[in-house]
């Protein structure tokens with residue numbers, strides 16, 4: 001995902017402000033990788049590069065070879081924007097058709113037993129989803145840029161443009177197909193799997 005220039009500049013500034021001497025392991029790693037740690041915990045960290053590349057590392061297994069994603073997973077973006085307001089313009093804006101996510105009751109976080117504050121995968125922590133509302137026309141247009149919502153069905157982040165859509169008679173819903181960086185993604189997506197990107 002190419003970042004807007006203003007945000008890329010903020011990422012560069014944020015990396016420059018990291019202090020490997022006083023910061024934690026995520027800061028040291030950020031300096032070494034020229035990437036800004038958006039999220040870090042005892043298990044690992046997620047970092048953003050000015051070119052929009054997103055690194056995921058687990059401290060115990062992949063410190064030398066981080067997973068590099070071409071885009072920021074939406075959930076990471078939403079959580080990162082809570083701490084770093086300059087990321088907010090990348091977060092999808094709630095549309096009038098959106099409804100509160102039922103899984104998390106609109107909060108973006110869920111509770112499992114004693115553990116609260118678990119990030120909701122069904123809405124990527126946004127707290128809302130867009131239902132498949134109008135069957136007479138698809139929600140997205142050919143060529144429109146969208147990002148894939150990471151959830152139980154979708155483990156692979158993609159941001160691309162709508163290549164085609166198809167009405168599925170049996171399921172009574174539209175399916176969408178994407179191109180990413182000029183290459184066709186074979187997977188088909190439902191409307192709730194996708195968010196428009198400005």
Ligand SMILES: [Zn+2]
Nearest residue numbers: 101104120123
């Ligand atoms: Zn939710």
